[in-house]
Amino acid sequence: MIQVQSLNHTFKIGKKGKEKKIEVLKDIDFEIQQGEIVSIVGKSGSGKSTLLQVIAGFMKPDSGSIKVNNTEIAQFNEKQSAAFRLSHFGFIFQNFQLLPNQNVFENVELPLKIKGVQAPIRKIMADKILSKVGLLEFADHYPNELSGGQQQRVSIARAMITNPPIILADEPTGSLDSQTEKEILELILKLNQTENITFMIITHDEEVAQIAHRKLRMHDGQLLGEKNYVI
Numbered sequence: 001m002i003q004v005q006s007l008n009h010t011f012k013i014g015k016k017g018k019e020k021k022i023e024v025l026k027d028i029d030f031e032i033q034q035g036e037i038v039s040i041v042g043k044s045g046s047g048k049s050t051l052l053q054v055i056a057g058f059m060k061p062d063s064g065s066i067k068v069n070n071t072e073i074a075q076f077n078e079k080q081s082a083a084f085r086l087s088h089f090g091f092i093f094q095n096f097q098l099l100p101n102q103n104v105f106e107n108v109e110l111p112l113k114i115k116g117v118q119a120p121i122r123k124i125m126a127d128k129i130l131s132k133v134g135l136l137e138f139a140d141h142y143p144n145e146l147s148g149g150q151q152q153r154v155s156i157a158r159a160m161i162t163n164p165p166i167i168l169a170d171e172p173t174g175s176l177d178s179q180t181e182k183e184i185l186e187l188i189l190k191l192n193q194t195e196n197i198t199f200m201i202i203t204h205d206e207e208v209a210q211i212a213h214r215k216l217r218m219h220d221g222q223l224l225g226e227k228n229y230v231i
């Protein structure tokens, strides 16, 4: 489903003429199969978020190949990336990234609105997803009226509403207490099993990593395979 080959990315920092280059992704190779949960763990600054951003098309890599369902996406322009994202990726972030002045229902239906889906269909789909994540009765609540775990459920519902084959999650439980973390991880496992959604989860939390079928480790811009995985 996702095949990444020889992926490299460098950031340039500092003033023009005196720029310093930081190699953040170094020759990354890996594959994710449909229906897998893969976690990518590593210390702060090892390049995990950059890898996710590059796969999602928010940043263009310097070189290398990213194939999703056999489509080469590494050198897509912004418009192509945005269209591809909408139909292939859902996102979950540590800080939920919900719109504060939109209620739960409006936050969840937003990707469908962007896709141009008509209101009555949006309503049916959003209600269905909200009941899957156990939040139907909170549809008219605003994000600041919800607990952290509930807000993350809303963002999971929003990630799923377009039926993406893969969800990219960056520290999905990073802002949650341990009981709520457990509930969100159970929800991710349930969605993986019942909907066959593939998850790539970036985390520095070994407990989160444990739910994955496969664990990969980022170290200083390099991705170490399972054979090299040491806790």
Ligand SMILES: Nc1ncnc2c1ncn2[C@@H]1O[C@H](COP(=O)(O)OP(=O)(O)OP(=O)(O)O)[C@@H](O)[C@H]1O
Binding pocket: 011, 012, 013, 022, 024, 042, 043, 044, 045, 046, 047, 048, 049, 050, 051, 204
């Ligand atoms: N936009 C940017 N410009 C310059 N350097 C950047 C930029 N974004 C990230 N970096 C650098 O790239 C390296 C990897 O950052 P990245 O955020 O990918 O790491 P991470 O493993 O996700 O860390 P964390 O767990 O703290 O989120 C760091 O040294 C960071 O300072």
